[in-house]
Amino acid sequence: MLIFADDLGYGDLSCYGATKVQTPNIDRIAKAGRRFTDAHSASAVCTPSRYGLLTGEYPFRANNGKGIWGPCDHLQPLLIDTEKLTLGQLFKNRGYATAAIGKWHLGFGKGETDWNKPLRPGPLELGFDYYFGLPKVNSGFPYVYVENDGIVGYDPNDPISYDQPYSKTTTYPPEAGKKTINRIGGAKKAHAIYDDEKTGTLLAEKAVQWIDANKEKPFFLYFPSPNVHHPFTPAPRFKGTSQAGLYGDFIHELDWQVGEIVKCLEKNNLIDNTLIIVTSDNGGMFNRGGQDAFQDGHRINGDLLGFKFGVWEGGHRVPFIAKWPGKIPADTVSDQLISGIDMLATLAAVTGQNISDEQLADSINVLPALVDEPEVPMRESLVIVPRSAKHLAIRKGKWMYIPARGNGGFRGKPGTHGAGGPAAIFFVGNENSDIQKGKIVKNAPPAQLYNLEVDRNQTTNLYRKYPEVVKEMRNLLESTRSSSHPIKK
Missing domain, CATH: 3.40.720.10 (Alkaline Phosphatase, subunit A)
Incomplete structure (x- = not known):
């Protein structure tokens, strides 16, 4: 059932x-x-x-x-x-x-x-x-x-x-x-x-x-x-x-x-x-x-x-x-x-x-x-599939890697049917280091890396702090995406 x-x-x-x-x-x-x-x-x-x-x-x-x-x-x-x-x-x-x-x-x-x-x-x-x-x-x-x-x-x-x-x-x-x-x-x-x-x-x-x-x-x-x-x-x-x-x-x-x-x-x-x-x-x-x-x-x-x-x-x-x-x-x-x-x-x-x-x-x-x-x-790993293909992401253990800025989904302001993204995040009071006053900051990293073990709510983008992890996760995402046969685990 x-x-x-x-x-x-x-x-x-x-x-x-x-x-x-x-x-x-x-x-x-x-x-x-x-x-x-x-x-x-x-x-x-x-x-x-x-x-x-x-x-x-x-x-x-x-x-x-x-x-x-x-x-x-x-x-x-x-x-x-x-x-x-x-x-x-x-x-x-x-x-x-x-x-x-x-x-x-x-x-x-x-x-x-x-x-x-x-x-x-x-x-x-x-x-x-x-x-x-x-x-x-x-x-x-x-x-x-x-x-x-x-x-x-x-x-x-x-x-x-x-x-x-x-x-x-x-x-x-x-x-x-x-x-x-x-x-x-x-x-x-x-x-x-x-x-x-x-x-x-x-x-x-x-x-x-x-x-x-x-x-x-x-x-x-x-x-x-x-x-x-x-x-x-x-x-x-x-x-x-x-x-x-x-x-x-x-x-x-x-x-x-x-x-x-x-x-x-x-x-x-x-x-x-x-x-x-x-x-x-x-x-x-x-x-x-x-x-x-x-x-x-x-x-x-x-x-x-x-x-x-x-x-x-x-x-x-x-x-x-x-x-x-x-x-x-x-x-x-x-x-x-x-x-x-x-x-x-x-x-x-x-x-x-x-x-x-x-x-x-x-x-x-x-x-x-x-x-x-x-x-x-x-x-051990899981591909995350959002609305936007360029935001196809991957999870491995505690790490979550997103190869682009933002959320890859709706980005409308509160009050609209398609509310989402930075504007909605700001409205509901969530915090994210890439976002200020409902917008992605100009110097935000080009992609995102989060340690979900200690930061399940994704408050802090660690992209610039762990470049070796970013590289590993990027390679894993690409190999999984391009493979003609499933990669188990």
């Missing part, structure tokens, strides 16, 4: 120190399992992060080496080669029932997506027996649900078109955050079924129904919830339940979703034999919801530097919690370095499968970090 939240930051759960939101269901999983403090998403951006999670391959290697760097757009084809081993296929090969329920955002079909035809190839060609959810992202059209390979409520007599007038969809006040205006016409019935404030409840219900239907055999559920991506549209019963505005209320709905899934496992006497993992696709984004929550005293990424899209820790260091009764020691914390790309190799080990290095790509088996107390690092 892999629960994959959207834009959930390192500071967004009470078991990670949040005080303005309460996440009792996720906290109970942490209490009964292990919480990681140095876990990272495969990218600081949603689509490439999902690619890395499902394939075990760094997203900068995707697309014939061109990489996947940003969110999947409206008409992009399926971004994962159907010949590539994925988490869905991994479990299917072992005889598990498999489902993906939630946000997909990895494209459909070949060439430009034709929304009026079966959406194939898609999740069903990647090893999932069943799919239900949002085909793209909750902030972008087509604003429909997809089940397996078709739009829910699709009417061939009223197909999707790109002619005006565009079909009406649900709208919300500015405090709910940015939602792109619908740019397609037709499909009025399908659009009428789609409701942002009902999506969280619907997805939880679908997950519970699927578990109930497959409880007699081994199963793997991939649950990529759209919470807490903008727009922040929790069901009405969650509104006002947090102390961090709609952003916090949306977290509460996510926690409820987790609770519903856990209750279903308990009801079916499956809880003691199920591995549950809860993590996020990237760090929190400092958009309208994140800024409003900050004004209420909530820090979406804790004290970490940076936000979604960027290469600083706040963009990709994420919550990671694992519970497996009798296997993972309860109420434990690990500081092992792990990544979303490690799930393929790790879950292959869980299911007792021997997978070739080529199929495992960049994935490392970190199962010992979940179930034991290894004395050595499971992963």
